[in-house]
Amino acid sequence: MLAFAAKRSALALLVAFAVSIIAFTLLRMSGDIAIAIAGEGARSEDIAMVREAYGLDRPLFVQYAEWLFKTLRGDLGQSIFFKTDVATLIMAKLPTTLMLGLFSIMFALALSIPLGVLAAVYAGSIIDRIALTVAVAGQALPNFFFALCLIIVFSIQLRWLPVSGSGTWKHFVMPTIALGYYVTPPIMRLVRAGMMEVLSSDYVRTARAKGLSPASVIFKHALRNALVPVVALTAVQLGFLLGGSIVIETIFALDGLGYLAYQSITHKDFPITQAVLLLLSATYVFLTLLSDLANAWLDPRIRMA
């Protein structure tokens, strides 16, 4: 187990490292950053001044090496646009995104587990069809479109919820639904598949034969075992959520990490973009690693791979 963990961890680190190099290179190649910083109407002297001030005239690997060493020491640099510490900015925006992420995954689980169970228990019936439609719709609908539909129905027509902002709990309802629904389908399908497999197994037949109530059979005996792979998948889906949060945060004017990433790309504020990319990819890699380890721990056959 230890060897497996060590190998996987090393791989994870390599992935994070590779992502940072790719992000760094792509950012620099996307256009002359000095012009973007200097702004519209800047003269060539201004641009030259900017280029020198930010060290943009040095070779690419030198710039990357400097950024890497600073990051490893905890110095994420200064935002070009906001003129404050990148680390401070990120810490300020992180709570909103974390809250949104947490609520969304909880909503996704609250929706997908019952749906998956229902679909499995009544497999082949109309309930199963409905549950599967809900799942497919979630996968097909772009989440920004769904968000706008929610706004039209719940804010404009019904006036039940505020459109944007992050002041009260009401402000988080629609973003949670929009983002949570995005990751519901895969979880629901896995629950359904797992439940169907478990429900047809021997020990469940025994439990039924013993005369246990259907509720007890489903929840106490079957679901517990079916959920094992779901835990792993949820960890990965949480990673997807972080990506989807950029769009949702922009639409609902939630001042979180996703919106910060969007702003930094528009402003070519590369210290922030680099840092946020690093944070998001590290989180995603870490979650994937966790899910790998969880799976391996629960199912020893995976450790051999």
Add this chain to the structure above:
Amino acid sequence: MNFKTCSTALAVALLTATAMPAYAQKAQNTVRFAYDQVPENIDPFFNNVRIGVIIGQHVWDTLVFRDPATGEYKPNLATSWEWIDDRTLEMELREDVTFHNGDAFSADDVVFTLNYVANPDNRSVTQQNVNWIENVEKLGDYKVRITTTKTFPAAIEYLSGPVVIHPGKYYEEVGPQGMNTAAVGSGPFKVVSHDVGRQLVLERNEDYWNENKQVPNIERLIIRFIPDRQTQAAELMSDGLDFIMNVPVDQAEQMGMMPNINVKSGETMRIVFLQMNSLDNTPAEPLKNEKVRQAINHAIDRQTMVEQLVGEGARVIDVICFPAQFGCSDEEATKYEYDPEKARALLEEAGYGNGFSLDIYAYRERQQTEAMVNYLREVGIDANLRFMQYAAFRDANRAGEVAMSHQTWGSFSINDVSANTPVFYKFEADDVNRDEEVRDLLQTGDTSVAADERAEAYKKALGLISQRAYAVPMYSLTSYYATADGLEFQPYPDEIPRFWEMEWK
């Protein structure tokens, strides 16, 4: 049941159940305004976005006031001023002004503020607004002398627009960062709170001293930062906001049909023109021929484009500047009528009877570029549209790769030709014609201090540009504003909404 009936029915139903936010806003005498871009710092010298200019005008004051109706410069924080010589400006200051924190306004504030922002070490991001200031010295408690780095007649214009005066003592203590979190100015609104990146709450300054602006009618102004235009529209439609600007044309038309929303369009200072590269190494050889360029001027029906595509309030222009800008005169310009026949004749004369093809670059208002492409095709010119981001286009243009482009220029809302025409005709990076005669005339306009001398030089320069058909001046652009029903408001071409004038009917 269509959308309108449905929403009206529900609105009536909810009226009896819950308090309608719009009425609540009117009762609270508050206006809620949303903007998409976040200023990195609300200190006007440390941000480059329009909302920063707007906030600047509301929280702070300038030395000079420019009357939007007449264009004349009136005393504001400065009661009088005089050019002692080409580079020295002396100003007498007002004596009864107080900042929001109680500090009394005096020459020290002007001296500290201007010297601070003009100092390149302090890295003001609006360099163009301040780098003409060399030094400011105090001549008395209410008198200052400003020395400019070079002859700069537009100084008064800048001192009436983006250059505001901070309380010197406070600014020295807290600096730009402190000004961002707890702003203090002397303007018609005070800052109550600034939740950076989310919301700025302003309240009216009851002790506001100025008759040029006024003590605001509304008590509170809440500025929220909402990045998505659709969300802004949704908020306005659900009574979450009272005022939004830069509304896309199609959305504006739809919103105008809703009972609780008013839509107004206002002209802006942004002009549109077709720029043509006539240099020796131009990618399109035909453009070197004056007759060809004149033909292109005749080929486009600008009036129809204004009526059908641009919006109410836009107007056709005949010279490369905005009509209200000082020095913008079309008296010596050639007025090219829409005449495709004449265009074809001119092309024939120039030896391009069979037409030719070239690339046309654009970065905004694509449907307008496509209309231009169609007009060109009518006279035999095959223009291939290359649409891209502004930064990429500018790089290509400056590298001499662009033959023809759909250009726009807002002059940063500076009401002086020096902020407009010279950008494209004074041998700088964006000049793709390089006419020495035009350059010299513009130089005279930019560096004389006498107003009539400047006006004469600019008039001649604009005339030459037009006669030699270096570009096709098209029209001014409009911007759409959408407000909650009941909010009285008037748009201005500098795209700065004046919240101190607005009131709830």
